[in-house]
Amino acid sequence: MATGCVVPEVVYREIPGTIGGTVSGLVGGGLVLTANGAEDLSISGDGAFAFLTPMQRGESYVVMVKRQPSGPAQICSIEHGSGTAGERVVTDIKVRCSVSAFEVGGTVTGLAGRGLVLHSGAGERVSVDADGAFTFPTP
Template sequence: MHNNGADALIVTSNGNFIFPTPVAFNGSFNVTVGTQPTGQTCSVVNNSSSGAGVTSNVNSVNIVCSTNTYTIAGSVSGLANGQQVTLHNNGADALIVTSNGNFIFPTPVAFNGSFNVTVGTQPTGQTCSVVNNSSSGAGVTSNVNSVNIVCVVMDYFKYGGLTWMRPLWELRGWSNAYTYCKWYGWRLPTSTELWNMSNSKIHINLGWVSGLTWTSTQSMIGVNYELIDTSGPSLSSGYYKSLNMVMCVY
């Protein structure tokens, strides 16, 4: 600390202090902070830090120091519309992110503290990961804004108590579609199941292809099976040899 721009005084502990050089009768004083302590900011917090016409000892100058804190921030990319991801810092301080772009944790980290950003709850049908090496660190001495979260579309998602497989780009007849799902140990969805899922729009938000898709529900006309247009949804019937999209469930 300084008085009147000089008379430097180094203080190493909490408690009372006194400048070595007194002020003459009717003189003035002005206490300021010179060099800040590492990781802290000290300020003169009362109005008696300066004055003129000194006629008695002054003992009312108060210096208050607080630990510096720093924010932990970064950006999210690839998050699908309508989805959200929950991030944690140091296993707590949950932050729900609902769109791509920048984010910042609400609780700052103290000087020389540490941070460790992880993904808590994943978005439906996606996997989000911390993809750079700045997701954790110790000895924080400045704001951190380089944490990158990248989300990618999964080949599966859960809806209505079922797991749904990303549809094939290749169009197939009903028998081929049935065999394809069975080979994986899955099955074709019923007309009701596919209608309800399509109506949720989850697959569209994830960027999955949509269109006329086979179901396991046989229509009233012999060898026809019900089709759901997953971009709608809408219901129709298709001859079993016609070519349509395939989506499997289990």
């Protein structure tokens, strides 16, 4: 090495990565995800998301739904929501939401006669000829 040359010292350090993914099917409001129970993230619509807290290589993570969306009520499920942070940013967490379906029905008692027709707010009709349970066809 020639005299008078300065050789820089190279220091390697791990750069922490983040964890995230995509949300699809979200039409309601109020969805909250949590990472390792330590960081909450409010989600307002479809698209990409990422938690702010960096993850060190080798650190385990678990992403869960802390609060399901409402207005309309939805159920969101998570794929690839747990793992170990590697040398890269985690972007493969999938959150898929769908509208909850409810059956609408009831019980008729004290019916004297025939020809009772019940109407749902969605325009469906159910004919009832005797006491008993009924359910509209579309949940």
